[in-house]
Amino acid sequence: MEPEAAGGLRLDDSQRRAWLRLIRTENVGPVTFRMLINRFGSAETALEMLPELARRGGARQVRIPHEEEIDAELDAGRRMGAQFIVIGEAHYPPLLARVDNPPPLVAAKGNLDLLRQPMLAVVGARNASLAAIKFAQRLALEIGRAGYVIASGLARGIDAAAHQGSLDTGTVAVLAGGLDRPYPPENDALFRAIGERGVVLTEMPFGWVPRARDFPRRNRIVAGLSYGLLVVEAANRSGSLISARLANEMGRLVFAIPGSPLDPRAAGTNRLLKEGAILVTEADDILSALAPVVGAAIPGPHALEAPPDLSAAPEPGDRERALVLEALGPVPVGVDEIIHHTELAPAQVFLILLELDLAGRLERHPGGSVSLLPAGS
Structure with a gap:
């Protein structure tokens, strides 16, 4: 389930902590977060898989915040009277969700x-x-x-x-x-x-x-x-x-x-x-x-920019990873172009890009295009 598709979502304390810990993890932004939830179904499972995914992308390790860091942020929020609102909850701004x-x-x-x-x-x-x-x-x-x-x-x-x-x-x-x-x-x-x-x-x-x-x-x-x-x-x-x-x-x-x-x-x-x-x-x-547009449907993301269902996607192998790396370079290219060039299943391409993203080797650009960063940059 994608997080933004969860109408009326309400997380318990444990799930909210896991969401906060996942989005605060090194190299995890909104795109990567969405793909991880899509792939693994929960933030808890995604956190368990992060080190292996980053290793496949070429990183030795990925920094995941310690539980104590999340406790400190939650405590800071409580002292200030703030709340952490996840997408799908009642107070998440409806237009921002689109x-x-x-x-x-x-x-x-x-x-x-x-x-x-x-x-x-x-x-x-x-x-x-x-x-x-x-x-x-x-x-x-x-x-x-x-x-x-x-x-x-x-x-x-x-x-x-x-x-x-x-x-x-x-x-x-x-x-x-x-x-x-x-x-x-x-x-x-x-x-x-x-x-x-x-x-x-x-x-x-x-x-x-x-x-x-x-x-x-x-x-x-x-x-x-x-x-x-x-x-x-x-x-x-x-x-x-x-x-x-x-x-x-x-x-x-x-x-x-x-x-x-x-x-x-x-x-x-x-x-x-x-x-x-x-x-x-x-x-x-x-x-x-x-006046005429208030309450009317606001267009959502373009279909090409939404990842396919990754929940049951086959794990890519070394051959598939090599094909995607070969297609990437310092010049941004569209994900759909990579899929067409490599002739791989879209879900496999998105998984490989996810691994590279977690390893800090991928840069995402407006419009959904991506480019490759040198290892260790």
Whole structure:
């Protein structure tokens, strides 16, 4: 059973610990987690098989967190009043569950009922103009009063303005680090207020200090939570444009506020408008566009990106592993191309890629393509 297919799922304490331990294991991300559950049926069995799978992929060992580490994280969550929510449980955000390879587990604190309500993501420049900050705050307030929760990333500038505008109506802050490592430091008071009146959420472990590579992962969750994403002010090279691209790929609506062509902070939003984003000058521009799609089916992952049933797949041998390794290289290729080239059963190819992934030898790219990393890199 795939974890996201389990409607109304409720794990007992032992199962939740196993899920947490598995997703915190070295080289196990959402894709690998999903394949392991698909293959072995439970996190407990997957944990038992991890060392052998990594060995087959070319690694001497794989680091699995000790039980004491999981105890420490669970204790940290309890002290903070946070919960660990697995995909399929009642409070797991429904739209996030429909994105390609969603986080199997998130940590969240606050009014978790907000996670079931329709959301709009609001993002923009950290060095935003005062006019853009005031407009973002006003829009967040008006859209919140219309029944939408506002999701953003707690960054300075537009993110903070959107959270402040929607504190009384409902806001969700997605972190790039652990729940005990909010960033940036100057938004610490806002973080505490959201934890008391809204929701703070992350897929990262307690104690995790955010790195540059973690912010795109955060942006993906912000976009995935929401029916639409509004870019208030953004330069041509900015994380907000990455968020807009991710939202578009997920089938979400993308909104943008026009700005002066003389202000480089508006160059990205003006470009989005040229590319087809919905122009926004007032809250009703957003509300009227969202109304027909709220509650409608959101497209799920493309069929080619979903792994086949691995539960009864035959174990690949040395010949099959050699064929897949030969097909891989530093240039990303699609999994379907590997299947076609090697003429192997899809389940065998996915199993071999799983072994390489656990060994730290595989890099996954947007769109489901993969490339080979040198052994020991």
